[in-house]
Amino acid sequence: MNNTFDWNRFCKVVHKDLRNLWPSFGTTMLILVALPFALWLLLWVLGGSDIAMPADVRLMIIEYLAMFAALMAPSRLYRTWNLRGEGIYFAMLPASKLEKFVSALIYCLVVCPLAVYLGGLALDMVLTALPVGSWQSWIWQGSGGFPFTVDYSILADFGGGEEDQILRYYGSLWFVSILLGHIGSVLLFMFTSTLFKRHKVLQTFLWLYLIQFALTLILIPVFIALATHAADFAEWLSTLFLRYDEEWIAQRFLFCLIALSVLEIALFGWLSWRRLNRMPY
Numbered sequence: 001m002n003n004t005f006d007w008n009r010f011c012k013v014v015h016k017d018l019r020n021l022w023p024s025f026g027t028t029m030l031i032l033v034a035l036p037f038a039l040w041l042l043l044w045v046l047g048g049s050d051i052a053m054p055a056d057v058r059l060m061i062i063e064y065l066a067m068f069a070a071l072m073a074p075s076r077l078y079r080t081w082n083l084r085g086e087g088i089y090f091a092m093l094p095a096s097k098l099e100k101f102v103s104a105l106i107y108c109l110v111v112c113p114l115a116v117y118l119g120g121l122a123l124d125m126v127l128t129a130l131p132v133g134s135w136q137s138w139i140w141q142g143s144g145g146f147p148f149t150v151d152y153s154i155l156a157d158f159g160g161g162e163e164d165q166i167l168r169y170y171g172s173l174w175f176v177s178i179l180l181g182h183i184g185s186v187l188l189f190m191f192t193s194t195l196f197k198r199h200k201v202l203q204t205f206l207w208l209y210l211i212q213f214a215l216t217l218i219l220i221p222v223f224i225a226l227a228t229h230a231a232d233f234a235e236w237l238s239t240l241f242l243r244y245d246e247e248w249i250a251q252r253f254l255f256c257l258i259a260l261s262v263l264e265i266a267l268f269g270w271l272s273w274r275r276l277n278r279m280p281y
Contacts, residue, residue, distance in 0.1 A: 033119035062120035075200035184264030194275035
């Protein structure tokens, strides 16, 4: 139970988690993968082949399902790691806490979402190959760009220089911010899985809603003040855009998103590790 890292022992932990993947989370992942088929069947019943589902929308659905699988993974694969009595099995595994924690990160951040993502793509190609239904174009033929549905063309208006260079630069920053934000969200759900004993995903969403509601109540006076002084606020914005060009503002905005995501990853990663490291069994 120390914090050393041995490669052979770590591989055994990863293999053990792999054997536990299907019994704990396999059925749920299959349901997530099959949800687009339910949509395909519904559209086929309603309109046959007259309704065409855009490839970008289908890809976005698959991506969101993969993200949701990552959020659910900690509560399903490691349901008992914070339960007194049942969690003793996790604590007594012949591996260090660091090895078990890294293995959990791999399955929550990579294995589970990737399995749902690849399964969704495979099912989408099967549905597209059928002569009937609303899947009438291959998923890589969408305008958003395969394999991610992020349209960077709107960013081409910022700054000078060649359009392709601008798209690559801002597109890379935007993609990094999205990826880091997703990692931070998964670590948040991993942390809450060490707090709640039942209905861990549902309780996390409920608490996030309550926190958002409380913050909204706190910020209501700010919104009222902005509405009262709308003219002054608009003048300040115009001054900001006159003082700094759009490229400067876009860069700072994306850098702030990345910095906040890094802070979120550091915070919830540390809290998850601290909880597991001091879990009473």
